[in-house]
Amino acid sequence: MTFRISPSLLSADFAKLGEEVSNVLAAGADWIHFDVMDNHYVPNLTFGPMILEAIKPYAGNAVMDVHLMVEPVDALISSFAKAGANMITFHPEASRHVDRSLSLIKDLGCQAGLVLNPATPLNVLEHVMDKLDMILLMSVNPGFGGQSFIPETLNKTSAARARIDAHVAAGGQNILLEIDGGVKVDNIREIAQAGADTFVAGSAIFNAPDYAAVIAHMRAELARV
Numbered sequence: 001m002t003f004r005i006s007p008s009l010l011s012a013d014f015a016k017l018g019e020e021v022s023n024v025l026a027a028g029a030d031w032i033h034f035d036v037m038d039n040h041y042v043p044n045l046t047f048g049p050m051i052l053e054a055i056k057p058y059a060g061n062a063v064m065d066v067h068l069m070v071e072p073v074d075a076l077i078s079s080f081a082k083a084g085a086n087m088i089t090f091h092p093e094a095s096r097h098v099d100r101s102l103s104l105i106k107d108l109g110c111q112a113g114l115v116l117n118p119a120t121p122l123n124v125l126e127h128v129m130d131k132l133d134m135i136l137l138m139s140v141n142p143g144f145g146g147q148s149f150i151p152e153t154l155n156k157t158s159a160a161r162a163r164i165d166a167h168v169a170a171g172g173q174n175i176l177l178e179i180d181g182g183v184k185v186d187n188i189r190e191i192a193q194a195g196a197d198t199f200v201a202g203s204a205i206f207n208a209p210d211y212a213a214v215i216a217h218m219r220a221e222l223a224r225v
């Protein structure tokens with residue numbers, strides 16, 4: 001399996017975001033995870049599309065993995081697609097018309113995903129599997145970096161993996177499975193063994209003095225899966 005590491009800029013130094021993007025990619029990251037919080041859907045406020053546009057040149061060809069923690073979603077989907085997002089994910093609770101929001105993302109030329117909070121059941125995926133490029137399972141409640149991984153996420157990850165495998169076996173497209181929250185060197189292997197292939201890590205990488213060393217450690221753990 002191919003694994004991807006997507007460092008969350010939420011824990012980066014906001015005073016030098018462009019440099020942080022270049023540095024973490026040079027340190028071996030695959031994607032850049034861009035957490036958009038609106039102080040409405042979640043109790044925190046981060047960045048908008050103008051910031052994404054400003055940092056995009058620092059990312060080269062790396063996927064800008066935009067996680068919308070906003071409500072409503074549709075107007076911002078368009079703004080972030082124009083600003084350079086490659087993957088756009090949103091929470092089903094935040095869209096009145098989930099199928100329409102997924103189509104909007106695809107029509108704008110981006111990849112689309114749904115994000116499930118720890119207490120959101122997998123059933124919400126049932127009628128939209130054909131439209132998904134990625135499922136993002138939150139392993140913390142959204143809004144803040146630096147929280148502890150919720151262990152029940154491992155069972156949910158296995159169940160999501162089983163759904164994806166069944167979908168592919170029935171002739172459907174592959175769907176990436178990303179986990180976000182409390183991902184560290186010491187739990188990434190267990191999360192991968194449960195079925196994840198894409199890992200968001202914020203504080204584990206950006207709070208460390210040597211990004212490359214942490215990413216190399218994570219990859220070494222993933223190589224043991």
Ligand SMILES: O=C(CO)[C@@H](O)[C@H](O)COP(=O)(O)O
Binds near residue numbers: 033035180181183
């Ligand atoms: O979306 C979120 C939080 O809402 C995450 O992306 C966190 O930013 C991950 O941070 P760590 O738990 O890895 O520090």
